[in-house]
Amino acid sequence: MQHSLISALLVGAAVTTACVPPTDTLSNTITTQFGILIQNPAFPTIHDRYMNLLPAGGGDQHLFLSPVANPTFKLVLNAGALAQGIIHAVIGGEYSEVDNTTKMFMTERDEPKAIFQPVYGCDPDTDQVQIQLEFVTWETEPAGGHICVRVASGNRGYEFRYSPPDNPAFDPTNPCMAVTMVVVSTAAPTTTSSSTSISVTTSTSASATTSSSPLPYTDMTAKGFAFVGCAPEERHATDAPGRTLSGALYADDLMTDGKCMDFCTSKGYTYAGSEWTRECWCGNTVAPGRQPATTVASLANCNFKCGGDATQWCGGDSWLSLYKACPVGGPCVNAVFT
Numbered sequence: 001m002q003h004s005l006i007s008a009l010l011v012g013a014a015v016t017t018a019c020v021p022p023t024d025t026l027s028n029t030i031t032t033q034f035g036i037l038i039q040n041p042a043f044p045t046i047h048d049r050y051m052n053l054l055p056a057g058g059g060d061q062h063l064f065l066s067p068v069a070n071p072t073f074k075l076v077l078n079a080g081a082l083a084q085g086i087i088h089a090v091i092g093g094e095y096s097e098v099d100n101t102t103k104m105f106m107t108e109r110d111e112p113k114a115i116f117q118p119v120y121g122c123d124p125d126t127d128q129v130q131i132q133l134e135f136v137t138w139e140t141e142p143a144g145g146h147i148c149v150r151v152a153s154g155n156r157g158y159e160f161r162y163s164p165p166d167n168p169a170f171d172p173t174n175p176c177m178a179v180t181m182v183v184v185s186t187a188a189p190t191t192t193s194s195s196t197s198i199s200v201t202t203s204t205s206a207s208a209t210t211s212s213s214p215l216p217y218t219d220m221t222a223k224g225f226a227f228v229g230c231a232p233e234e235r236h237a238t239d240a241p242g243r244t245l246s247g248a249l250y251a252d253d254l255m256t257d258g259k260c261m262d263f264c265t266s267k268g269y270t271y272a273g274s275e276w277t278r279e280c281w282c283g284n285t286v287a288p289g290r291q292p293a294t295t296v297a298s299l300a301n302c303n304f305k306c307g308g309d310a311t312q313w314c315g316g317d318s319w320l321s322l323y324k325a326c327p328v329g330g331p332c333v334n335a336v337f338t
């Protein structure tokens, strides 16, 4: 609660300093190479991530939100068409009836291009003027559609999709969240506004159950759980297949480590692990071969913030932020990382 209040205050303060975007019309050809930062502060799990490329068949590239896939800062805009080398962004394929959206990806083929117009806007975090790519059209589609992101099938990350104007369809179980696409030349340093707000919120935090840690994990000892480490899922392991914690699963876009522990405790499990910003896995044993390392470096794999609290860490891409319930009345100490 305190966190959202402070965020609201920060946003409010930013608005009163009034970023005034220039009104001149920008060219729809940008030859200086750039990357795309994605913004939508209403959805912390997607806000301030980058549009990455994932190689597909035939030279095509899928588009995914970071940290999935490969960062790029080699995009250009050719008469409104987003391009990198010989491939360009198109819309088509994988139409989804449930939410009436269509996938955007990059290909060399002559398929209907997504057309964008650069416009000035204001950064919702820093209130600096920024250049955004406003979606204009896709082939013969009427104006007024937008680009959104939603969880891709197989939970592989967030993919990019086109949503038509006044789209009547909506999938509450996997909403396609509208994005602002910002032209940036390089990735921001890791200490950006979000990490600044961590220190602000920590000092005034109303929560008695968490505190910040200099290492990328959430100290939950006040809640009776000790952090064990960043544990691999099957994809990063060489042992027998299966989940690292195979007891119960709970998913929530507004996941926090505390919610995960409450859930696992209610189901009678002693291990709780958060993953991919929004998943919570429970178990009474950790699968053999999945014990986390105790090096500081190993924690880098669990660098996703929790969807419900950006001051907390919720695993990574097939990595669990792993916690174990402390013995009642006994010591509760996090693992030591060296």
Ligand SMILES: *[C@@H]1O[C@H](CO)[C@@H](O)[C@H](O)[C@H]1NC(C)=O
Residues within 6 Å of the ligand: 097, 099, 100, 164, 165, 166, 167, 168, 169
């Ligand atoms: C998809 O959106 C278009 C544009 O709003 C609308 O005309 C059409 O009926 C929608 N289709 C479905 C299946 O919702």
